[in-house]
Amino acid sequence: MSVKNEKCVVDGEFVQPCWVLSEVLEPTQRKGISLVNYSDLTTGKQTRSTVIVKSGKHSKCGIILHNCPFCRENISKHLEPKIHEPE
Numbered sequence: 001m002s003v004k005n006e007k008c009v010v011d012g013e014f015v016q017p018c019w020v021l022s023e024v025l026e027p028t029q030r031k032g033i034s035l036v037n038y039s040d041l042t043t044g045k046q047t048r049s050t051v052i053v054k055s056g057k058h059s060k061c062g063i064i065l066h067n068c069p070f071c072r073e074n075i076s077k078h079l080e081p082k083i084h085e086p087e
């Protein structure tokens with residue numbers, strides 16, 4: 001598990017941070033930048049992950065990071081509403 005991503009990747013519903021971002025991620029979600037995993041409360045299965053930043057006025061709820069501050073990749077693609085193609 002020591003593969004260093006040069007850029008962040010959105011793999012399905014999960015964010016795979018680039019190595020710089022992974023080095024600054026906080027282990028707890030109390031402050032700074034952290035990776036948040038959401039799971040289905042009934043199945044306990046992880047459903048998606050996002051990267052949030054808690055700072056200043058938003059140190060309680062946090063703000064979703066839409067782009068990685070380091071590699072600038074879009075890391076919130078999976079959060080946008082899915083467009084349903086007409087059949």
Ligand SMILES: [Zn+2]
Binds near residue numbers: 073
């Ligand atoms: Zn990145």
